[in-house]
Every structure is written in C-alpha cells, then in structure tokens.
Amino acid sequence: MRNVSAQPRPILRLVRRLFVGFVLVSLLVVGGTAFRVWQVARIDDREHADVVVVLGAAQYAGKPSKVLEARLRKAKSLYEEGVASYVVTGGGRRAGDRFTEAEAGRTWLVNQGVPRDRVIDVGEGNDTLGTIRAVATEVKRRGWESAVIVSDPWHSLRARTMAHDAGLEAWTSPTHSGPIVQTRETQARYIFRETAALLYYRATNASADGIALDGEVG
Template identity: 65%
Template sequence: MTRAVRSEAPTVPLHSAAPPRARRRSWVTRVVLGSVLVGLLVVGGTAFRVWQVARIDDRRPVDAVVVLGAAQYDGQPSSIFAARLRHAQQLYDAGMAPRIVTTGGGRPGDAYTEAEAGRRYLIRQGVPAGAVVAVPVGSDTLLSLQAVADRARQDRWGRALLVSDPWHSLRARQMARDSGLDAWTSPTRSGPVVQTRETQIRYIVRETGAMLYYRLTHASVDTETTGLG
C-alpha cells in the first residue's frame, strides 16, 4: 500500500519586521514630537507663572522698597515710571520699609539718570530726602538689581520689596534673588502697561520669552524704551 506524502506549505509570518530605515524614521518622529511637547509645556508653564506672579501683591515689612527704573525725560519720569514711583510711595507711607531705592542708569547725553529722576520725583511728592536712595547704575533690570544688591551689602540690609509692572514681577524677582537679595514683589496696578487686555497679553508674551532667555543665558533682554530689560 502506498502511503500518501503530505507536503508542508512554508509558514509565512503574519507580521514581518519593519526595515531599518522605517524604524529610524519612526524613532526620529517620536523624538521630534516629544521635544515639541516638552517645549510647549515649558513655554506654557512659564507663561502661567508670569501671569500668576503678576496677580500677587506680596507686600510685607522689608528693609527697602526697590523701584525698577523706566524711561525719564529731562528729569521727568515717564507715565510708566511715575506709576511705579507712586506705588512705592504708598508702600513707604504704609510702613513697609524705612527707605525707597530708585534704580536705573542713563543714556549718553541725558542730564539725569532714571534713578535720579525717580528720587527727585519722590522728594517732590513729600517723601523725606533721607529716605530715598538713588542707585544710578545699570541699563537693564539685571544690572540695576546687581547694583542694588551691592549697595544693600554695603549698607547691611538684604530684604527688598520690588515695584515694577505686574508682568515684569516674576523675572525681576528671580534676578533679585540670584543677585543675593531676599526679594518679594508688589506690582503697580496703574499705568499704561495694565490698561488694556491687548497690552496685557502682549507683555505676558514678551515676558515669557524674556524669562526663558534669562533661564538659558542668565542675561537680560536689552530694552531701553520699556523699562522691562
């Protein structure tokens, strides 16, 4: 009797391995998407912190109220600067500190520095001359705060309440702390920077980029016209 011979058909795998080139493309795609997601989280988180700190008035008794400089014109503070100075005076009158420190240098040809213009303004408003200290150094926020920190060490004080515009608060506070000051913020709620929703959004976007730049470089964004350098 002849036995039937059964032929075995070759087995074909249901899922063949992807070629190396396809695997590389898939890996690169995942890395790119992951990097984009992390970048969005970092930017979004920073923007949220700018917005969050802008809403906080962290006033408390300190050694000095420090007013960050802005534009001045022949000794007359700009509207942005004047709003900060008025807020600093309110904090001084409320007993938050025994002194106000005005900051900011000047451009070539200026008769006054920002710090000097701020000091003159506060004295005209009735703040005792002995309670206003001008630190006329620095063309941006970081340099000004480093100069204030040097003056604080010289005069043996270290706790500061920073006055600037709301959206500037997070970066200014970080710079002050990095310079060696125990710093908190009390932003002004008046002035051109806080008047319209469009202006607020523009400054939040700008400050988000400036804060990320500072974290990467530990340098300040050069902005001579806004006082938010």
Template identity: 60%
Template sequence: MTATSATGRGGGPLRWVRRLLLGALLMGLVVVGGTALHVWQVARIDDYSRADAIVVLGAAQYDGTPSSVFEARLDQAYKLYRKQVAPMIVTVGGKRVGDNYTEAASGKTYLENQGVPDDRILAVETGSDTLQSVEAVSKALLARGKSSVVLVSDPWHSLRTRTMTRDAGLAAWTAPTRTGPAVYTRESQAHGIFRETFALLWYQLTHFSADFKYTADQ
C-alpha cells in the same frame, strides 16, 4: 510580504525622528506654557510684608520727568512707603546717551516732591537693564547691611525681577503697580506676559538679560 517588511524597516527610523521632533515640540510648549502661567500668577501677587527697602525698577525719563510707566511705579513705591512697608526707597537706573538725568535721580526727585525725605531715598544710578539694576541694588544694600526688599515694577515684570534679585543675594518679594500703560488694556497685558515669558526663559538658560527697546516708555 518581504517588500512590505522592507518598507516598514525603511520607514522605522523616520517615524522615530518624527516622534522625537513632536515630543520635543510638545515639551517646549509645556515649558513655555508653564512659564507663562507662572508669570501671570506672580503678577497677581501683592506682598506688603515688611522689608528693609522698597526697590523701584527704573523706566524712561524725559529731562528729569518720569514717563507714565515710571511714574506709576514711583506712585506705588510711595504708597508702600506711606504704609510703612519699608523705611527707605531705592530708585535705580542709569541714563542713555544724551540724557541729562539718570532714571534713579529723576525718580528720587519725584519722590522728594511727594514728601519723602532725602535721607530715606537711595539713588543707585547704575543699570541699563533689569539684571544690571538688580545687581547694583543688591551690592549697594548688602554693603549697608540690608538684605530684604519689596520690588516695584509692572505686574508682568515681577517674576523675572524677583528671580534675578534673589539670585543676586537678596530676599525679595513683589508688590507691583496696578496703574499705568502696562495694565491699561488686555493687549498690553498679553504683550507683557508674552515678552516676560521668553525673557525669563532666556535668563534661566543663559543668566544674561533679555531686555530690549520694546517700547518708548520702558
């Protein structure tokens, strides 16, 4: 009986460590799962409420020609503009080393070719990731007395973009593109939700961006 009690006492702390580790693991799974669900829920939202501006998040461009990902976003922004959701469109994004054009400039040219007047497009040629882009847009719009935006990106990018934009001082909601490589297959959708779940958790934890070169088109 004494030996059994000693063994029990010896195993007690180890059992508590195991329980704590298991509890931490389960809590982590709940947080990750809940965030993934929220990413999915916001991805399904199409809010066409009136705003001061439509903001198109940049993506890759090739010598002034938008990639398929970027083109899908620009087409959605043009659709919103035609529906009079906002009187102006903001394109945003800088350029990589060796590029002749910024993402913002190539997006502006694309929209002008669709018939959007030059004075209805603001090109914010700054930003190499989502956080830099939304902060640059917020600064530019607030300086012009604009305070509300509808954000256009890929569906899975919506929640993180909206979170960052609101943190930057703008009222923001989302109307993402429903076309393009980001939504073609279930695999691309699952990849987008997975990536954005951890990118959002990282941002909420550190307030730094977690954008990496995960596809050539992005």
C-alpha cells in the same frame, strides 16, 4: 512580496517621536512659564522689608515717564504704609540723557513728600539685570538683605528671580496702573515678551535686552 518601502524605517519613527516629544516639552515649558508670569503678576506682597526698590523706566529731562511714575506712586504708598523705612530708586542714563532714571525717581519721591534721607538712588544699569545687580550690591553694602520690588505686574517674576540670584530676599508689589496695564491686548503682549525674556535669562544668565523692551519695562 512585502512592500518594504511602505513600512516606516525605525530611525524615521524615532526621529518623529523625538520631535513630537521636543515640541510637547517646549509647549509645557513655555506655557508653564507664561502661567507663572501671570500668577506672580497678581501677587501684591506688602510684608515688611528693609527697602522698597523701584526699578527704573524711561525719564525725560528728569521727569518720569508714565510707566515710571506709576511705579513711584506705588513705592510712595508702600513707604507711607510702613512696609519699609527706605526707598531705593534704580536705573542708569541713556546716551544723551542729563539725568539717570534713579535721579528722576528720587526727585519725584522727594517732591511728593518722602524725606530726602529716606531715598537712595542707584544710578547704574540700563536693563533689568544691570539695575538689579547694582541695587543688590548697594543694599547689601548697607547691611540689608530684604526688598519689596516695585515694577509692572508682568515684569515681577523676572525681577524677583534676578533679585534672588543677586543675593536678595525679595518679593514683589507691582503697579496696577499706567499704560502697561490698560488693555488686554497690551497685557497679553507683555506677558508673551516677559515669558521669552525670563526663559532667555534662565538659559543664559544674561540680560534679554531687546526681547523685553527693557527701556520701558525695566
């Protein structure tokens, strides 16, 4: 007599195959996204644009954090090279702050020699998505449409994706200095977090605040 119990049931085989397929597809999606985060982080596009956009990061009583200062130095360099005629600083204020991230960025740039009338501060947004949407609204209101986005390398793909969705023609010129790019361990950690944040945004069209440490990453 044949032992029926030894034969896997058809429904069980189907469930196993579906599970294995789901795992494989998930790994491909996550791995492919992580590779794109790493790949775009290596692109330094200095093609002429209407504006250079500096995404905000932490500031302390109007003084940029090291993360934000690295972004501002890169933006100043791009402005001086003629990549764009204007610099837009973005970022709102946290609870208890006297200054917005945008104001801190504007003050730093002006103190470093960038003409005041060439710096536009947009003090809205407490995460990447909110900042980019506010910046895009202001940029388009002035009749412009293209932007070079300055942020940290691993943040570049997510920022560029959000800028495109907000109606800007955008490319990236990331920083290559500052605490976020100092060690391989730090780089790997931020690549992982940016991969999760980008997948979350693509799935929900919402901010991944808390997943990608937006207070520091932008």
